Amino acid sequence: MPAGRPTTEFDKKAFSDLIGFGCSQEEICWFFRNSDTGRPANPDTLSRWCKRTYGLNFKEYKDKMGLMPLKIQLRKNQLDLSKKSAAMAIWLGKQYLGQRDEVVVDAGIRTKDDALSASLREMAKELESDD
Numbered sequence: 001m002p003a004g005r006p007t008t009e010f011d012k013k014a015f016s017d018l019i020g021f022g023c024s025q026e027e028i029c030w031f032f033r034n035s036d037t038g039r040p041a042n043p044d045t046l047s048r049w050c051k052r053t054y055g056l057n058f059k060e061y062k063d064k065m066g067l068m069p070l071k072i073q074l075r076k077n078q079l080d081l082s083k084k085s086a087a088m089a090i091w092l093g094k095q096y097l098g099q100r101d102e103v104v105v106d107a108g109i110r111t112k113d114d115a116l117s118a119s120l121r122e123m124a125k126e127l128e129s130d131d
Contacts, residue, residue, distance in 0.1 A: 007049075007052070008041070008045050008049060009049065010032055010041070010046065010049050011032075012053065014031070014032075015028065018031055019061070019062060019065050019069070020065075020069030020070055020073070021069075021070060022067050022070040025043050025046065025047075025058050025059075025062075026040070026043070028041075028046065029041040029042070029043055029046055032046070043058070046058055047059075078092060079092070
C-alpha cells in the first residue's frame with residue numbers, strides 16, 4: 001500500500017466548464033470545496049491534478065485554453081441578442097461589417113470671402129475662360 005494521502009481527483013467536465021467560464025484558480029478551488037468542512041480545495045492539489053490529467057499545471061493549462069470557450073459563448077449570446085435588439089445589431093454591424101453612422105452637419109453659416117480669396121477666385125475664372 002502506498003504511503004501518504006490518496007490522490008485527489010476532480011470532475012474533468014466541471015473543471016473544463018469552469019475554465020471556459022473564465023474562472024480563476026481560487027474560484028475553481030472554491031467550487032471543489034470539501035463538502036464536510038466547506039474549505040476550498042488546495043491550489044497546489046488542483047495544479048498537481050492538472051499536471052497528472054493534462055500534462056500541464058493549472059497556469060499552463062489555463063494559458064493554453066485561454067478564454068476561447070468564454071469568447072465563443074459571448075459571441076453566440078451577442079448574435080442571439082442581435083435578433084431582438086436593434087442596438088446590438090447595429091453595434092455588431094459596426095464591429096464586423098465596417099458599417100458606420102454618417103453624420104452630416106450643416107450649420108447654415110455662410111461666410112464672405114476676404115478680398116484676397118475673392119481676387120484669386122476671379123483670376124482662376126478668367127484663366128479658365130481664356131483656355
